[in-house]
Amino acid sequence: MRNLLTIALPKGKLYGDAVDILAEAGLCVDGLKEDSRKMVFTNEKAGLKYIICRPTDIPTFVEYGAADLGIVGKDTIVEQDKDLMELVDLRFGYCRFVVALPEVTAHGRDISQFNHRRVATKFPNVAENYFRQRGMQVEVIKLHGNIELAPAVGLADMIVDIVSTGRTLRENQLVAIEDIFSATARMVANRVSYRLKHSRIQPLIEEVRRNVKDKEVRS
Known part of the structure; x- marks a missing residue:
């Protein structure tokens, strides 16, 4: 369990696009789009754990290391001013x-x-x-x-x-x-996780950047 990459995803209007971004980057997202009230999805085979939570809570989950990565709006990032690494502009949720x-x-x-x-x-x-x-x-x-x-x-x-x-x-x-x-949705990281899990996080970030590079900004 210690080696899982944990990603916090936002409930609400950003959720579907957030799941799609991860799927496009090659991550397993099985079960994430099913009609369920589950808040935690763990896939030990893929080495992944997803936490589904309120968008306003994501910076806190990431800052304190409960999640290694998170997807959240730039508006929330600026308002809360948490100690996070902002990695990618995902170009949706404008x-x-x-x-x-x-x-x-x-x-x-x-x-x-x-x-x-x-x-x-x-x-x-x-x-x-x-x-x-x-x-x-x-x-x-x-x-x-x-x-x-x-x-x-x-x-x-x-x-x-x-x-x-x-x-x-x-x-x-x-x-x-x-x-x-x-403001648009951003991918953010916990600073310690980014160092300790760099070999998993960096290839993911590079793939996400390639995928969103030429996309139009959308609401």
């Missing part, structure tokens, strides 16, 4: 961080006009770093969901969130006025 305002206040407005205001977000570190770099002082309010509600009920003047199509913003009469940065 989204972007934006600052959004209500339509009624957004027209013709520059973000600098919103100094000393309140911003709601699920990503307080991203928001704080962005506004600090802009030389702005804002009050960041962390929420865990439905942050689009915050401007509507007067909790905040603006939000920082990730969007892919922008549909949710439009449905809530919000407009993105600033892009912060774009």
Whole structure:
């Protein structure tokens, strides 16, 4: 069991593409796409173990060595700032961080006009770093969901969130006025595992890089 290569995979929308990437790289992924509630898949013959967990938990699993490798969005990596090795841009799961305002206040407005205001977000570190770099002082309010509600009920003047199509913003009469940065899924590694299991990890990384090199970035 000690020689297994353990890979953390994200539940949700990134899962299918993550499994496909590993399969394309030649790893055995038997059972991973079956309708199952299993959270751990072990294949001793192939020397592999997969952990299926929440995307926000993957950096922690990898940092502490519970997983050697993980697949997770760049948005989560930046927000959590864990001690990880970021190895490959997998070019799927595209989204972007934006600052959004209500339509009624957004027209013709520059973000600098919103100094000393309140911003709601699920990503307080991203928001704080962005506004600090802009030389702005804002009050960041962390929420865990439905942050689009915050401007509507007067909790905040603006939000920082990730969007892919922008549909949710439009449905809530919000407009993105600033892009912060774009994000896609990444393969990350535990630093110690990368050294100790280099002979297994490096060929995998090189194969994944070859496979994703010419792929278009997709949501």
